[in-house]
Amino acid sequence: MGTVKCIGILTSGGDAPGMNAAIRAVTRSAIYNGFQVKGIYRGYEGLITGEIEDFKTQNVSNIIQQGGTILKTARSKEFKTPEGRQKAFENMQKEGIDALVVIGGDGSLTGARIFGEEFNIPCIGLPGTIDNDLYGTDSTIGYDTAMNTIIECVDKIRDTATSHDRLFFVEVMGRDAGFLALNSAIASGAEAAIIPEDRTDADQLEEFINRGFRKTKKSSIVIVAESPKDGGAMHYAERVKNEYPQYDVRVTILGHIQRGGRPTAHDRILASRLGCAAIEAIMEGQRNIMVGIQNNTIVYVPFIKAIKNDKTIDRSLIRVLDELSI
Ligand code: F6P
Numbered sequence: 001m002g003t004v005k006c007i008g009i010l011t012s013g014g015d016a017p018g019m020n021a022a023i024r025a026v027t028r029s030a031i032y033n034g035f036q037v038k039g040i041y042r043g044y045e046g047l048i049t050g051e052i053e054d055f056k057t058q059n060v061s062n063i064i065q066q067g068g069t070i071l072k073t074a075r076s077k078e079f080k081t082p083e084g085r086q087k088a089f090e091n092m093q094k095e096g097i098d099a100l101v102v103i104g105g106d107g108s109l110t111g112a113r114i115f116g117e118e119f120n121i122p123c124i125g126l127p128g129t130i131d132n133d134l135y136g137t138d139s140t141i142g143y144d145t146a147m148n149t150i151i152e153c154v155d156k157i158r159d160t161a162t163s164h165d166r167l168f169f170v171e172v173m174g175r176d177a178g179f180l181a182l183n184s185a186i187a188s189g190a191e192a193a194i195i196p197e198d199r200t201d202a203d204q205l206e207e208f209i210n211r212g213f214r215k216t217k218k219s220s221i222v223i224v225a226e227s228p229k230d231g232g233a234m235h236y237a238e239r240v241k242n243e244y245p246q247y248d249v250r251v252t253i254l255g256h257i258q259r260g261g262r263p264t265a266h267d268r269i270l271a272s273r274l275g276c277a278a279i280e281a282i283m284e285g286q287r288n289i290m291v292g293i294q295n296n297t298i299v300y301v302p303f304i305k306a307i308k309n310d311k312t313i314d315r316s317l318i319r320v321l322d323e324l325s326i
Contacts, residue, residue, distance in 0.1 A: 004282055007034040008052070011069040012076070012108035013045030014129045015259055016142025018267035019069040019103055024060035025275020026101050026126075031057055031185060033279055038097055042072045043104070044079035044111055047088040052095050063105035064268055067145075067261045068167075073104075079111055086229030089119045098122075101278050103141070106307050109290055113303035122287035124278045125303060131261055133177035135300030135311040137292025141274065142268040145257045146173070147184055153186035153254055154221060161219040164248065167240065168221045169232035171253040180258075180316055181225035191220040191325045194236065196227055197313040205236050209244065211322075271277075273298065 011019050023039070030037045039059060040049035054057075065072055076085035092100075099122040102112040109125040116123035127134045150172055152196050155323050165225045170190075171216035174180040178195025184191035191206045207220065224233040237251045263271070270293065277291045277298045291304040 002098040006096050007037045007099045008040050009039040009101045011071045011073045012104035015073050015262055016130050017067040017145035017263040018141040020063040020066045020142055021271035022103050022126055022270045022275045024064055024270040026278055027055050027060045028057055029279040030278040039071055043074040044076035045074040048078055048084055050091045065262050085115055099282050103128040109145050109303055109307050114295040116288045119267045124281050125290035126274050132176050132179040134306050136306045138294055141267055141271045148264055149258050149261055151188045153256040155176050165218040166248045166250050167223050169233035169237045169251045171224045171226055173258050174225045178225045181223045185223040186321050190223045192222045194224045196225055260313050263288050
């Protein structure tokens with residue numbers, strides 16, 4: 001593959017606030033540096049079906065403040081097949097796209113890695129997911145906004161929990177990761193967090209009850225990371241109802257409210273910086289990397305490392321939560 005002239009951009013997987021700011025940054029930085037840009041709709045699906053449009057700077061006007069993604073998104077099953085990727089490659093050739101910027105989470109960057117290697121295409125990934133579960137970046141685009149949405153909701157739940165002396169289990173997203181749960185628990189002053197990273201240890205509910213969670217408090221909030229395996233907040237509420245019938249228990253599942261809304265300043269700045277860095281990476285001849293941020297510095301992380309799913313929870317945060325919830 002020769003010099004890059006035209007860059008395709010797509011968003012894929014679950015949407016995240018700040019994706020639009022990233023689309024804007026990639027588009028404008030690319031145009032500023034003399035590239036042509038094409039917007040690809042509905043993630044890899046649109047690459048397969050040819051839903052592709054020329055992008056000028058006006059296409060990304062007035063979107064930095066909007067949640068969701070103007071390019072729309074999808075989780076493409078067809079792109080997982082060699083035939084699907086072949087169709088995608090043919091469309092790229094037809095459109096004259098010779099490099100791709102993919103904004104998404106784990107699954108989306110896995111797709112970019114396979115596609116990039118298979119067809120020798122420069123693919124650059126930007127971490128876009130509320131889950132913050134990509135290795136090699138301190139924060140993903142959307143994580144801060146989702147966190148702020150969660151604490152705004154939990155603050156409201158706290159009002160009613162206090163009024164009724166109730167124990168609330170609040171379920172938050174995160175797929176297999178507990179970053180949202182643990183950090184939102186600290187930020188909202190919750191009494192405990194039940195997270196997948198801790199699940200191999202003791203029974204977290206048992207621990208919480210044994211610590212005497214109601215010795216000094218009449219109401220409590222426990223943040224539970226979603227988990228299809230463990231049944232999430234509902235499961236814990238049922239257990240408490242059966243084992244400790246003296247407690248008045250309620251459940252709130254925050255759900256997709258966590259994925260929407262105007263991105264915070266943090267996510268807009270992060271998305272803007274990462275978007276510009278993606279174009280810089282292409283100009284440097286980088287390929288098959290995710291652009292991330294570590295200690296406020298832009299870094300390039302090979303896809304293979306970013307998607308290995310071994311971003312660890314800082315266990316000192318568990319202690320902070322325990323100490324502060326007495
Ligand atoms: O990866 C983002 C995420 O919101 C996860 O936290 C959650 O498990 C999943 O996507 C939900 O996916 P969907 O929107 O397809 O229900």
